[in-house]
Amino acid sequence: MIRITLFFVVFLAGCAPSITDTDFFREHPTETNLEDTWVELGVIKDGRLTIHLSAPDSLRIGASLLWAEATVDGFPVSDGSFTVLARWVAGTQMVVTPLGAVKLAGTDTPGRFEGTPLFVAPHGEEGHWQLQITYAAAGESGEAILAADIQSSIWVQYTDGYYVSWVQPVRPATGLDVIEFALHRLVEEDFVPLENARIDLFPWMDMGAGQGHSTPYEAPVHVSNGRYRGSVNFIMSGGWEMTVFIERPGAAQDTVQFNGFTVY
Known part of the structure:
Protein backbone atom coordinates (compact mmCIF):
# COMPACT_ATOMS: atom_id res chain seq x y z
CA MET A 1 0.00 0.00 0.00
CA ILE A 2 1.26 3.47 -0.87
CA ARG A 3 1.04 6.15 1.81
CA ILE A 4 1.52 9.83 1.10
CA THR A 5 2.14 12.57 3.63
CA LEU A 6 1.86 16.18 2.49
CA PHE A 7 3.60 19.19 4.03
CA PHE A 8 2.82 22.84 3.37
CA VAL A 9 5.32 24.49 5.71
CA VAL A 10 8.29 26.58 4.59
CA PHE A 11 11.21 26.61 7.02
CA LEU A 12 13.19 29.85 7.05
CA ALA A 13 16.71 30.22 8.34
CA GLY A 14 19.39 32.86 8.30
CA CYS A 15 19.10 36.52 7.44
CA ALA A 16 17.58 38.23 4.45
CA PRO A 17 20.10 39.14 1.74
CA SER A 18 21.49 42.66 1.89
CA ILE A 19 19.92 45.12 -0.56
CA THR A 20 22.08 47.54 -2.53
CA ASP A 21 20.69 51.05 -2.45
CA THR A 22 20.09 51.52 -6.18
CA ASP A 23 17.03 52.29 -8.28
CA PHE A 24 17.00 48.68 -9.47
CA PHE A 25 16.82 47.15 -6.00
CA ARG A 26 14.26 49.67 -4.78
CA GLU A 27 11.93 48.79 -7.67
CA HIS A 28 12.42 45.03 -8.07
CA PRO A 29 12.20 42.04 -5.71
CA THR A 30 15.29 40.03 -4.84
CA GLU A 31 15.35 36.22 -4.90
CA THR A 32 16.16 34.27 -1.76
CA ASN A 33 19.39 32.30 -1.52
CA LEU A 34 19.06 28.52 -1.74
CA GLU A 35 20.32 28.19 1.83
CA ASP A 36 17.59 30.46 3.20
CA THR A 37 14.53 28.30 2.53
CA TRP A 38 13.57 24.65 2.52
CA VAL A 39 10.26 23.16 1.43
CA GLU A 40 9.06 19.63 2.19
CA LEU A 41 6.68 18.55 -0.59
CA GLY A 42 5.56 15.14 0.64
CA VAL A 43 6.50 11.59 1.55
CA ILE A 44 5.71 8.41 -0.38
CA LYS A 45 5.92 5.05 1.42
CA ASP A 46 5.73 1.76 -0.45
CA GLY A 47 6.80 -1.32 1.50
CA ARG A 48 10.35 -0.76 2.74
CA LEU A 49 10.88 2.13 0.31
CA THR A 50 10.45 5.73 1.47
CA ILE A 51 10.72 8.71 -0.90
CA HIS A 52 10.95 12.23 0.51
CA LEU A 53 10.08 14.93 -2.03
CA SER A 54 11.53 18.34 -1.25
CA ALA A 55 12.84 21.51 -2.85
CA PRO A 56 15.54 24.01 -1.86
CA ASP A 57 13.02 26.81 -2.34
CA SER A 58 9.30 27.25 -2.98
CA LEU A 59 8.20 25.75 -6.28
CA ARG A 60 7.36 28.51 -8.74
CA ILE A 61 5.89 29.11 -12.17
CA GLY A 62 8.75 28.36 -14.56
CA ALA A 63 11.56 25.87 -13.98
CA SER A 64 11.95 24.71 -10.37
CA LEU A 65 14.53 22.37 -8.88
CA LEU A 66 13.22 19.52 -6.73
CA TRP A 67 14.72 16.49 -5.01
CA ALA A 68 13.63 12.91 -4.34
CA GLU A 69 15.52 11.32 -1.46
CA ALA A 70 14.99 7.55 -1.45
CA THR A 71 15.78 5.18 1.41
CA VAL A 72 15.14 1.53 2.25
CA ASP A 73 14.92 0.83 5.98
CA GLY A 74 16.62 4.20 6.51
CA PHE A 75 19.57 3.53 4.17
CA PRO A 76 20.04 5.56 0.95
CA VAL A 77 19.02 3.93 -2.33
CA SER A 78 21.98 3.83 -4.72
CA ASP A 79 20.02 3.00 -7.87
CA GLY A 80 16.50 3.79 -8.96
CA SER A 81 14.27 5.43 -11.54
CA PHE A 82 12.20 8.49 -10.64
CA THR A 83 10.22 10.77 -12.95
CA VAL A 84 8.08 13.82 -12.17
CA LEU A 85 5.25 15.09 -14.34
CA ALA A 86 3.79 18.51 -13.48
CA ARG A 87 0.15 18.98 -14.43
CA TRP A 88 -2.40 21.77 -14.01
CA VAL A 89 -5.97 20.75 -13.22
CA ALA A 90 -9.27 22.65 -13.31
CA GLY A 91 -12.42 20.52 -13.07
CA THR A 92 -12.24 17.97 -15.89
CA GLN A 93 -9.50 19.91 -17.68
CA MET A 94 -5.92 18.68 -17.27
CA VAL A 95 -2.91 20.34 -18.88
CA VAL A 96 0.51 18.70 -18.83
CA THR A 97 3.27 21.30 -18.81
CA PRO A 98 5.27 21.86 -22.02
CA LEU A 99 8.42 19.80 -21.45
CA GLY A 100 6.56 16.73 -20.19
CA ALA A 101 7.88 14.27 -17.61
CA VAL A 102 11.32 14.94 -16.14
CA LYS A 103 13.59 12.03 -15.24
CA LEU A 104 15.45 12.75 -12.02
CA ALA A 105 19.22 12.26 -12.11
CA GLY A 106 21.46 10.94 -9.36
CA THR A 107 23.58 13.39 -7.37
CA ASP A 108 26.70 13.27 -5.19
CA THR A 109 24.43 13.00 -2.14
CA PRO A 110 23.65 9.30 -1.50
CA GLY A 111 20.00 8.52 -2.19
CA ARG A 112 19.23 11.95 -3.66
CA PHE A 113 17.90 12.39 -7.20
CA GLU A 114 17.12 15.79 -8.71
CA GLY A 115 15.37 17.35 -11.67
CA THR A 116 13.79 20.57 -12.89
CA PRO A 117 10.13 20.38 -13.96
CA LEU A 118 8.70 23.33 -15.86
CA PHE A 119 5.43 24.78 -14.52
CA VAL A 120 3.32 26.71 -17.05
CA ALA A 121 -0.35 27.43 -16.32
CA PRO A 122 -3.02 28.50 -18.85
CA HIS A 123 -3.02 32.29 -18.99
CA GLY A 124 -5.71 33.96 -16.90
CA GLU A 125 -7.31 30.73 -15.65
CA GLU A 126 -7.71 29.35 -12.12
CA GLY A 127 -6.72 25.80 -11.25
CA HIS A 128 -4.46 23.73 -9.02
CA TRP A 129 -1.23 21.81 -9.46
CA GLN A 130 -0.32 18.15 -9.09
CA LEU A 131 2.97 16.26 -9.24
CA GLN A 132 2.73 12.78 -10.70
CA ILE A 133 5.65 10.74 -9.34
CA THR A 134 6.60 7.47 -11.06
CA TYR A 135 9.23 5.37 -9.31
CA ALA A 136 11.05 2.04 -9.41
CA ALA A 137 13.65 1.26 -6.75
CA ALA A 138 14.62 -1.45 -4.27
CA GLY A 139 12.15 -3.93 -5.74
CA GLU A 140 9.20 -1.53 -5.45
CA SER A 141 7.51 0.41 -8.24
CA GLY A 142 4.43 2.53 -8.58
CA GLU A 143 2.93 5.95 -9.08
CA ALA A 144 1.74 8.62 -6.66
CA ILE A 145 0.03 11.99 -7.00
CA LEU A 146 1.02 14.89 -4.74
CA ALA A 147 -0.76 18.22 -4.49
CA ALA A 148 1.66 21.09 -5.08
CA ASP A 149 1.62 24.76 -4.15
CA ILE A 150 3.20 26.68 -7.04
CA GLN A 151 4.09 30.34 -6.48
CA SER A 152 3.75 33.04 -9.13
CA SER A 153 7.01 34.33 -10.61
CA ILE A 154 8.57 36.28 -13.47
CA TRP A 155 9.90 33.17 -15.24
Whole structure:
Protein backbone atom coordinates (compact mmCIF):
# COMPACT_ATOMS: atom_id res chain seq x y z
CA MET A 1 0.00 0.00 0.00
CA ILE A 2 1.26 3.47 -0.87
CA ARG A 3 1.04 6.15 1.81
CA ILE A 4 1.52 9.83 1.10
CA THR A 5 2.14 12.57 3.63
CA LEU A 6 1.86 16.18 2.49
CA PHE A 7 3.60 19.19 4.03
CA PHE A 8 2.82 22.84 3.37
CA VAL A 9 5.32 24.49 5.71
CA VAL A 10 8.29 26.58 4.59
CA PHE A 11 11.21 26.61 7.02
CA LEU A 12 13.19 29.85 7.05
CA ALA A 13 16.71 30.22 8.34
CA GLY A 14 19.39 32.86 8.30
CA CYS A 15 19.10 36.52 7.44
CA ALA A 16 17.58 38.23 4.45
CA PRO A 17 20.10 39.14 1.74
CA SER A 18 21.49 42.66 1.89
CA ILE A 19 19.92 45.12 -0.56
CA THR A 20 22.08 47.54 -2.53
CA ASP A 21 20.69 51.05 -2.45
CA THR A 22 20.09 51.52 -6.18
CA ASP A 23 17.03 52.29 -8.28
CA PHE A 24 17.00 48.68 -9.47
CA PHE A 25 16.82 47.15 -6.00
CA ARG A 26 14.26 49.67 -4.78
CA GLU A 27 11.93 48.79 -7.67
CA HIS A 28 12.42 45.03 -8.07
CA PRO A 29 12.20 42.04 -5.71
CA THR A 30 15.29 40.03 -4.84
CA GLU A 31 15.35 36.22 -4.90
CA THR A 32 16.16 34.27 -1.76
CA ASN A 33 19.39 32.30 -1.52
CA LEU A 34 19.06 28.52 -1.74
CA GLU A 35 20.32 28.19 1.83
CA ASP A 36 17.59 30.46 3.20
CA THR A 37 14.53 28.30 2.53
CA TRP A 38 13.57 24.65 2.52
CA VAL A 39 10.26 23.16 1.43
CA GLU A 40 9.06 19.63 2.19
CA LEU A 41 6.68 18.55 -0.59
CA GLY A 42 5.56 15.14 0.64
CA VAL A 43 6.50 11.59 1.55
CA ILE A 44 5.71 8.41 -0.38
CA LYS A 45 5.92 5.05 1.42
CA ASP A 46 5.73 1.76 -0.45
CA GLY A 47 6.80 -1.32 1.50
CA ARG A 48 10.35 -0.76 2.74
CA LEU A 49 10.88 2.13 0.31
CA THR A 50 10.45 5.73 1.47
CA ILE A 51 10.72 8.71 -0.90
CA HIS A 52 10.95 12.23 0.51
CA LEU A 53 10.08 14.93 -2.03
CA SER A 54 11.53 18.34 -1.25
CA ALA A 55 12.84 21.51 -2.85
CA PRO A 56 15.54 24.01 -1.86
CA ASP A 57 13.02 26.81 -2.34
CA SER A 58 9.30 27.25 -2.98
CA LEU A 59 8.20 25.75 -6.28
CA ARG A 60 7.36 28.51 -8.74
CA ILE A 61 5.89 29.11 -12.17
CA GLY A 62 8.75 28.36 -14.56
CA ALA A 63 11.56 25.87 -13.98
CA SER A 64 11.95 24.71 -10.37
CA LEU A 65 14.53 22.37 -8.88
CA LEU A 66 13.22 19.52 -6.73
CA TRP A 67 14.72 16.49 -5.01
CA ALA A 68 13.63 12.91 -4.34
CA GLU A 69 15.52 11.32 -1.46
CA ALA A 70 14.99 7.55 -1.45
CA THR A 71 15.78 5.18 1.41
CA VAL A 72 15.14 1.53 2.25
CA ASP A 73 14.92 0.83 5.98
CA GLY A 74 16.62 4.20 6.51
CA PHE A 75 19.57 3.53 4.17
CA PRO A 76 20.04 5.56 0.95
CA VAL A 77 19.02 3.93 -2.33
CA SER A 78 21.98 3.83 -4.72
CA ASP A 79 20.02 3.00 -7.87
CA GLY A 80 16.50 3.79 -8.96
CA SER A 81 14.27 5.43 -11.54
CA PHE A 82 12.20 8.49 -10.64
CA THR A 83 10.22 10.77 -12.95
CA VAL A 84 8.08 13.82 -12.17
CA LEU A 85 5.25 15.09 -14.34
CA ALA A 86 3.79 18.51 -13.48
CA ARG A 87 0.15 18.98 -14.43
CA TRP A 88 -2.40 21.77 -14.01
CA VAL A 89 -5.97 20.75 -13.22
CA ALA A 90 -9.27 22.65 -13.31
CA GLY A 91 -12.42 20.52 -13.07
CA THR A 92 -12.24 17.97 -15.89
CA GLN A 93 -9.50 19.91 -17.68
CA MET A 94 -5.92 18.68 -17.27
CA VAL A 95 -2.91 20.34 -18.88
CA VAL A 96 0.51 18.70 -18.83
CA THR A 97 3.27 21.30 -18.81
CA PRO A 98 5.27 21.86 -22.02
CA LEU A 99 8.42 19.80 -21.45
CA GLY A 100 6.56 16.73 -20.19
CA ALA A 101 7.88 14.27 -17.61
CA VAL A 102 11.32 14.94 -16.14
CA LYS A 103 13.59 12.03 -15.24
CA LEU A 104 15.45 12.75 -12.02
CA ALA A 105 19.22 12.26 -12.11
CA GLY A 106 21.46 10.94 -9.36
CA THR A 107 23.58 13.39 -7.37
CA ASP A 108 26.70 13.27 -5.19
CA THR A 109 24.43 13.00 -2.14
CA PRO A 110 23.65 9.30 -1.50
CA GLY A 111 20.00 8.52 -2.19
CA ARG A 112 19.23 11.95 -3.66
CA PHE A 113 17.90 12.39 -7.20
CA GLU A 114 17.12 15.79 -8.71
CA GLY A 115 15.37 17.35 -11.67
CA THR A 116 13.79 20.57 -12.89
CA PRO A 117 10.13 20.38 -13.96
CA LEU A 118 8.70 23.33 -15.86
CA PHE A 119 5.43 24.78 -14.52
CA VAL A 120 3.32 26.71 -17.05
CA ALA A 121 -0.35 27.43 -16.32
CA PRO A 122 -3.02 28.50 -18.85
CA HIS A 123 -3.02 32.29 -18.99
CA GLY A 124 -5.71 33.96 -16.90
CA GLU A 125 -7.31 30.73 -15.65
CA GLU A 126 -7.71 29.35 -12.12
CA GLY A 127 -6.72 25.80 -11.25
CA HIS A 128 -4.46 23.73 -9.02
CA TRP A 129 -1.23 21.81 -9.46
CA GLN A 130 -0.32 18.15 -9.09
CA LEU A 131 2.97 16.26 -9.24
CA GLN A 132 2.73 12.78 -10.70
CA ILE A 133 5.65 10.74 -9.34
CA THR A 134 6.60 7.47 -11.06
CA TYR A 135 9.23 5.37 -9.31
CA ALA A 136 11.05 2.04 -9.41
CA ALA A 137 13.65 1.26 -6.75
CA ALA A 138 14.62 -1.45 -4.27
CA GLY A 139 12.15 -3.93 -5.74
CA GLU A 140 9.20 -1.53 -5.45
CA SER A 141 7.51 0.41 -8.24
CA GLY A 142 4.43 2.53 -8.58
CA GLU A 143 2.93 5.95 -9.08
CA ALA A 144 1.74 8.62 -6.66
CA ILE A 145 0.03 11.99 -7.00
CA LEU A 146 1.02 14.89 -4.74
CA ALA A 147 -0.76 18.22 -4.49
CA ALA A 148 1.66 21.09 -5.08
CA ASP A 149 1.62 24.76 -4.15
CA ILE A 150 3.20 26.68 -7.04
CA GLN A 151 4.09 30.34 -6.48
CA SER A 152 3.75 33.04 -9.13
CA SER A 153 7.01 34.33 -10.61
CA ILE A 154 8.57 36.28 -13.47
CA TRP A 155 9.90 33.17 -15.24
CA VAL A 156 7.03 32.59 -17.69
CA GLN A 157 5.77 35.47 -19.84
CA TYR A 158 2.70 35.50 -22.09
CA THR A 159 2.56 37.48 -25.33
CA ASP A 160 0.45 37.40 -28.51
CA GLY A 161 -1.16 34.07 -27.59
CA TYR A 162 1.96 32.11 -26.68
CA TYR A 163 4.20 31.45 -23.68
CA VAL A 164 7.88 32.30 -23.26
CA SER A 165 9.45 30.21 -20.49
CA TRP A 166 12.91 30.78 -19.01
CA VAL A 167 14.21 27.20 -18.70
CA GLN A 168 17.80 27.73 -17.58
CA PRO A 169 19.80 28.78 -15.69
CA VAL A 170 17.43 28.07 -12.81
CA ARG A 171 19.68 30.02 -10.45
CA PRO A 172 21.71 32.56 -12.47
CA ALA A 173 25.32 32.93 -11.35
CA THR A 174 28.29 34.99 -12.48
CA GLY A 175 30.34 33.61 -15.34
CA LEU A 176 29.54 31.92 -18.64
CA ASP A 177 26.37 29.83 -18.56
CA VAL A 178 23.82 28.25 -20.89
CA ILE A 179 20.63 30.26 -21.29
CA GLU A 180 17.52 28.55 -22.63
CA PHE A 181 13.97 29.63 -23.40
CA ALA A 182 10.96 27.57 -24.48
CA LEU A 183 8.21 28.91 -26.75
CA HIS A 184 4.81 27.20 -26.77
CA ARG A 185 1.23 27.89 -27.73
CA LEU A 186 -1.60 26.23 -25.78
CA VAL A 187 -4.08 24.49 -28.11
CA GLU A 188 -6.99 23.10 -26.07
CA GLU A 189 -5.11 20.99 -23.48
CA ASP A 190 -1.78 20.61 -25.30
CA PHE A 191 1.26 22.87 -25.46
CA VAL A 192 2.47 23.08 -29.07
CA PRO A 193 6.11 24.16 -29.63
CA LEU A 194 6.94 27.21 -31.77
CA GLU A 195 10.00 26.17 -33.75
CA ASN A 196 10.58 28.85 -36.39
CA ALA A 197 11.31 31.93 -34.29
CA ARG A 198 14.43 34.07 -34.11
CA ILE A 199 15.49 35.35 -30.70
CA ASP A 200 17.75 38.16 -29.59
CA LEU A 201 18.53 39.37 -26.06
CA PHE A 202 19.34 42.50 -24.14
CA PRO A 203 20.65 41.78 -20.63
CA TRP A 204 20.88 44.87 -18.44
CA MET A 205 22.14 45.69 -14.96
CA ASP A 206 20.87 48.96 -13.48
CA MET A 207 23.64 50.54 -11.40
CA GLY A 208 21.46 53.42 -10.23
CA ALA A 209 21.59 57.15 -10.96
CA GLY A 210 20.86 56.45 -14.62
CA GLN A 211 23.93 54.23 -15.01
CA GLY A 212 24.12 50.56 -16.02
CA HIS A 213 25.66 48.02 -18.38
CA SER A 214 24.96 44.92 -20.45
CA THR A 215 27.02 41.72 -20.65
CA PRO A 216 28.31 39.37 -23.41
CA TYR A 217 25.91 36.75 -24.76
CA GLU A 218 25.17 34.50 -27.73
CA ALA A 219 21.60 34.71 -29.01
CA PRO A 220 19.61 31.50 -28.46
CA VAL A 221 18.85 29.32 -31.51
CA HIS A 222 16.27 26.58 -31.88
CA VAL A 223 17.53 23.14 -30.80
CA SER A 224 14.35 21.02 -30.56
CA ASN A 225 10.66 21.10 -29.62
CA GLY A 226 10.40 24.85 -29.16
CA ARG A 227 13.55 25.11 -27.03
CA TYR A 228 16.04 27.86 -27.88
CA ARG A 229 19.53 27.71 -26.41
CA GLY A 230 22.40 30.19 -26.26
CA SER A 231 24.81 31.50 -23.65
CA VAL A 232 25.23 34.48 -21.37
CA ASN A 233 28.20 35.69 -19.35
CA PHE A 234 26.94 37.60 -16.32
CA ILE A 235 29.96 39.69 -15.37
CA MET A 236 28.61 40.88 -12.00
CA SER A 237 26.40 39.56 -9.24
CA GLY A 238 23.35 41.54 -8.23
CA GLY A 239 20.05 42.59 -9.78
CA TRP A 240 19.54 42.10 -13.53
CA GLU A 241 16.79 42.25 -16.12
CA MET A 242 16.56 40.46 -19.47
CA THR A 243 14.68 41.69 -22.52
CA VAL A 244 13.89 39.02 -25.13
CA PHE A 245 13.07 40.00 -28.73
CA ILE A 246 11.16 37.38 -30.73
CA GLU A 247 10.61 37.40 -34.48
CA ARG A 248 8.24 34.93 -36.15
CA PRO A 249 7.43 34.63 -39.86
CA GLY A 250 4.51 36.86 -40.81
CA ALA A 251 4.20 38.44 -37.36
CA ALA A 252 5.36 41.65 -35.75
CA GLN A 253 8.30 41.44 -33.36
CA ASP A 254 7.32 40.57 -29.79
CA THR A 255 9.19 41.78 -26.72
CA VAL A 256 9.04 40.17 -23.29
CA GLN A 257 10.94 41.12 -20.16
CA PHE A 258 12.20 39.10 -17.23
CA ASN A 259 12.72 41.86 -14.68
CA GLY A 260 13.94 41.67 -11.12
CA PHE A 261 16.09 38.55 -10.86
CA THR A 262 19.32 38.11 -8.94
CA VAL A 263 22.62 36.82 -10.29
CA TYR A 264 24.64 35.21 -7.50
